[in-house]
Amino acid sequence: MRDEGGEAERDAAVSSGAGEADSPAIELVGAACRYGPVQAVRPLDWTVRRGEFWAVLGPNGSGKSSLLGLVSGAERPSAGVVRLGGRPLADYGRRELARRLAVLPQEGLPPLGITVRDALELGRFPYRDRFGRERDPAAARELLARIAGRLELTALLPRRLDELSGGQRQRAALGQVMAQQPEILLLDEPTSYLDIYYQLDVMELVREWREAEGLTVVAVLHDLNLAAQYAQRLLLLREGRRAAEGVPEAVLTPANVGGIYGVDPPIVVRREEIGAPQLLFRADGRGGSTKPLTDE
Numbered sequence: 248m249r250d251e252g253g254e255a256e257r258d259a260a261v262s263s264g265a266g267e268a269d270s271p272a273i274e275l276v277g278a279a280c281r282y283g284p285v286q287a288v289r290p291l292d293w294t295v296r297r298g299e300f301w302a303v304l305g306p307n308g309s310g311k312s313s314l315l316g317l318v319s320g321a322e323r324p325s326a327g328v329v330r331l332g333g334r335p336l337a338d339y340g341r342r343e344l345a346r347r348l349a350v351l352p353q354e355g356l357p358p359l360g361i362t363v364r365d366a367l368e369l370g371r372f373p374y375r376d377r378f379g380r381e382r383d384p385a386a387a388r389e390l391l392a393r394i395a396g397r398l399e400l401t402a403l404l405p406r407r408l409d410e411l412s413g414g415q416r417q418r419a420a421l422g423q424v425m426a427q428q429p430e431i432l433l434l435d436e437p438t439s440y441l442d443i444y445y446q447l448d449v450m451e452l453v454r455e456w457r458e459a460e461g462l463t464v465v466a467v468l469h470d471l472n473l474a475a476q477y478a479q480r481l482l483l484l485r486e487g488r489r490a491a492e493g494v495p496e497a498v499l500t501p502a503n504v505g506g507i508y509g510v511d512p513p514i515v516v517r518r519e520e521i522g523a524p525q526l527l528f529r530a531d532g533r534g535g536s537t538k539p540l541t542d543e
């Protein structure tokens with residue numbers, strides 16, 4: 248993997264940076280995302296502290312993926328600034344950014360003709376030198392074996408990705424991002440192609456990983472009940488703006504959900520064994536054509 252000019256020096260400058268440990272994992276200050284005339288994310292202030300698990304919610308087209316793109320660096324802010332660990336995202340080199348942040352895509356890994364073992368090893372690229380060598384090869388081998396064991400991928404290591412099911416490829420994708428050892432994990436609708444078993448599986452594995460290693464997680468989710476179950480804090484978007492933010496109980500109210508999604512206000516139930524509010528929607532509860540909430 249090609250080393251980027253000057254990156255080692257920039258890395259050294261970062262690791263000696265004062266106050267980094269106190270700064271939020273992610274910070275948006277007036278950050279916006281525009282595609283030509285389309286204002287996908289309007290200037291937004293948003294702070295994610297280290298170790299938090301956030302879900303980003305909102306109707307189709309409300310700006311969730313664009314917001315994730317701002318945080319991952321895939322989209323350059325059209326206004327404002329995005330900081331990771333107190334430093335502007337724009338200052339990060341590619342490999343340095345990959346050590347800080349990883350993205351688990353919606354569809355998992357593409358069905359390529361490489362093995363699961365190769366896919367996990369690709370996750371190590373930010374730690375390899377320009378000749379593809381690890382600083383501590385034995386430790387890296389041990390890490391990959393541990394990840395494969397934890398994700399029940401050991402038997403699949405010699406199998407090619409194009410021979411796996413969608414759920415298995417999503418697991419391999421999770422293995423690859425774990426091999427990357429990021430501090431921040433971004434998930435873009437990670438469960439949308441998965442049956443309920445694998446949906447819970449992916450969310451549980453991410454939760455365990457967060458609890459074990461203090462990972463910061465931001466997940467774009469369509470499933471409001473899954474979000475309430477797994478995320479500590481929710482950001483609800485509407486037309487590129489924050490409509491609500493806070494703990495699930497405060498955000499997923501019948502009025503918020505009914506108004507923002509244009510459905511009849513759902514029934515909110517709370518069962519002790521779930522430990523989070525869950526929403527029940529009425530059949531044909533589309534609530535007419537009006538969306539009663541105003542933007543501000």
Ligand SMILES: Nc1ncnc2c1ncn2[C@@H]1O[C@H](COP(=O)(O)OP(=O)(O)OP(=O)(O)O)[C@@H](O)[C@H]1O
Binds near residue numbers: 286287308309314
């Ligand atoms: N590459 C692009 N070029 C132009 N417009 C875009 C682009 N990507 C997104 N948009 C527009 O920006 C707005 C926000 O899109 P975005 O994909 O961020 O929303 P979303 O909430 O993730 O939607 P969904 O739930 O449907 O995935 C939409 O109006 C969309 O059409």
